[in-house]
Amino acid sequence: MPRIPENLIEKIESIPVKPGIYQMMDIDGNIIYVGKSKTLKSRVKSYFCKEHKLNKIKRMVCNIHDINYIVTDTHLEAQILECALIKKLKPIYNKQFKNDKKYMYLKIENYNRFKPISMVYDRQSEYCFGPYRNKNILLDTIKFFQNIYPMTKFGNIYEFKYKILLQSMDRESFEKNKECLIEIFNNKECMLNFLSDLQGKMERAASELQFEMATIYRDMIKHIKYLYDNNTNESHEISDKILMGEKIDDGYKIFYISKNRIILKKRYKELTKESIGEFLKQAQELEIKVPHVIDEKRDLDFKKIVNKEVKDDALKAILFIHNDYSVDEFINNMC
Structure with missing residues (x-):
């Protein structure tokens, strides 16, 4: 089991039990690892107080010569900074x-x-979807759609059959297949319908003891759910505009979030309807001036962090900004 180096004992004991990020440094002062935690002290101490299974972590711990940390008001800010x-x-x-x-x-x-x-590295047309992190899922998805050609639609049901060997595509069938694909990737309801069709085929294959085929459909269901979750986050299903807040040591921290991006954040000793109203006015004025995303690949990670934090509403107050939202209710939930 690793032990805390003599030169770090005092520093680690002084780290507060608060959210923030920590930076592990080697003997030359190079930052070799950045992490985040809701409770910095216990997280940093854990590196030296338990046996690690991964060799990568063992090597890192052996190379830690110094540690810096930055305290944040909230876990969300720690994640963004990390x-x-x-x-x-x-x-x-x-x-x-x-x-x-x-x-x-x-x-x-x-x-x-x-x-x-x-699969492409850059957005080339209106029929490019993503970006996505998981390259292996994309490769499996491409192969699957090649093997279920041609696909057609009757009502809300997509008709297709998985084939081991690829078929050559004539133009007419290709265009009908393309219409189905555009629907599935462009419209969340169509993607849900497609998932339902996959589920039915998987269950049917299993009941007929075609277990290999059932496994193919099962794996594809997982892949399409991955794409669905990614597309849903990007289309801002939870709401375009959100007011989020949580208690901190010396008051409250509130955030105005638009399209999974933090537009404005502010600390308050006390919350009043007037202060929230002024905050919303300032945030909405600032929202107009926020530039369009230049690098959507880089921005993807930040959006996913914000989206996940909004959905995890434990110990937080969430207010969806629409025609009949209640600031009073938001304040009551915070207090």
């Missing part, structure tokens, strides 16, 4: 968030004989 620092510094022992340039898009192709969907 993500930004990893992208900027690219520490050797961090994996997540470093390689956003490798995120990919699914592209619905124009007519060709064998390839209805492809």
Whole structure:
């Protein structure tokens, strides 16, 4: 079991039990790892107080010569700061968030004989969807849609059958297949219908003891759910505009979130209807001036952090900004 180096004992004991980020540094002062935690002290101490299974972590702990930390008001801010620092510094022992340039898009192709969907690095047309992090899921998805060609639609049901060997596509069938794909990727209800069709085929294959086929459909259901979750987050299903707040040590922290981006945040000793109204006015004025996202691959990680935090409403107050929202209710939930 690793032990706390003599030169770090006092520093680790002084770390507060608050949210924030920590930076592990080697003997040359290089930042080798950036992490975040709701309780900094216990998280940092855990590196030296238990046996680690992963060799990567064992090597990192052996190389820790110094530790810096930054306290934040909330866990959300810790996550955002961690993500930004990893992208900027690219520490050797961090994996997540470093390689956003490798995120990919699914592209619905124009007519060709064998390839209805492809994977591309850049958004090339209106029929590019993403970006997505998981390249393996995209490759499996492309292969699956090649093997269920041609696909047609009757009412709300997509008709298709999985084939081991690829079929050459004539133009007419390709265009009908393409219409189905555009619907599925563009419309969340159509994607849900497609998931339902996959579920039915999986259950039917299992009942007929076609277990290999059932497994193929089962895996594809997981992949399409991954795409659905990604597309739903990007289409801001939970709401375009959200007021979120939580208690902090010396008052309250509130955030105005638009399209999964933090537009404004502010600390308050006390919350009143008037202060919230002024905050919303300021945030909505600022929202108009916020520039359009230039790098959507980089922005994807930040949006996912915000989206996940909004959905996890434990110990937080969430107010969806629409025609009949209640500031009084928001304040009551905070207090």
